[in-house]
Amino acid sequence: MKARGFLVVLSGPSGAGKNTLLSAVLPRIPDLKYSVSATTRPPRPGEKHGVDYYFLQDDEFQEMIDRGEFLEWAEFAGYRYGTPRRFVEECLAQGLTVITDIDIQGARQIKQRMPDGVFVFLLPPSFEELEKRLHKRGTDSAEAIGRRLKIALEEVAAIVDYDYWILNRDLEEACEQLVAIIRAERARVSRTDLSTLPL
Ligand code: 5GP
Numbered sequence: 001m002k003a004r005g006f007l008v009v010l011s012g013p014s015g016a017g018k019n020t021l022l023s024a025v026l027p028r029i030p031d032l033k034y035s036v037s038a039t040t041r042p043p044r045p046g047e048k049h050g051v052d053y054y055f056l057q058d059d060e061f062q063e064m065i066d067r068g069e070f071l072e073w074a075e076f077a078g079y080r081y082g083t084p085r086r087f088v089e090e091c092l093a094q095g096l097t098v099i100t101d102i103d104i105q106g107a108r109q110i111k112q113r114m115p116d117g118v119f120v121f122l123l124p125p126s127f128e129e130l131e132k133r134l135h136k137r138g139t140d141s142a143e144a145i146g147r148r149l150k151i152a153l154e155e156v157a158a159i160v161d162y163d164y165w166i167l168n169r170d171l172e173e174a175c176e177q178l179v180a181i182i183r184a185e186r187a188r189v190s191r192t193d194l195s196t197l198p199l
Pocket residue numbers: 011012013014037038041072073074076081082083101102103105106107
């Protein structure tokens with residue numbers, strides 16, 4: 001039987017570069033699957049349903065909560081976000097590694113349910129840079145950016161609950177670091193089916 005896969009949780013302030021990092025890492029690691037979250041936030045220009053998020057109405061999101069279909073869910077900056085349970089569980093059962101981009105509240109819930117998960121915190125090079133990136137992205141209103149910056153200050157304090165940190169000064173460097181973390185975690189003896197090794 002194949003060893004069970006594991007979940008990698010990537011958190012970090014909005015604008016730290018989680019999406020860019022994920023797009024760079026996913027093609028580099030075979031058997032790494034991205035868990036698409038559900039959200040009640042409206043799509044930003046260019047975002048696609050089923051690719052970036054499952055964009056749901058409030059009542060649809062509530063129905064998923066009521067049916068127990070989320071592994072975790074949380075409210076962030078006025079909208080709800082959740083990780084659909086089934087995709088993650090199916091991948092883990094097949095021995096795959098799953099990566100999710102979730103906020104610190106969701107990460108806390110996952111840590112309780114899946115203590116063998118790997119928790120990674122992505123930091124922007126500086127707070128000033130974070131503010132610049134949020135403005136440059138140009139997809140959120142000034143008010144939304146202000147809200148996200150305020151949350152960012154609270155979020156970085158949660159780093160103490162994570163296993164690893166990555167500083168996103170340079171995309172290639174950050175990408176190598178995340179790849180190294182995932183490879184090292186895959187090589188953990190405790191995660192490995194020893195009958196697959198030449199022992
Ligand atoms: P954004 O609106 O910028 O795409 O995401 C806002 C925040 O929601 C980010 O911190 C992101 O990590 C978080 N987020 C995205 N998907 C999920 C999810 O499924 N669950 C939780 N708890 N947070 C999520």
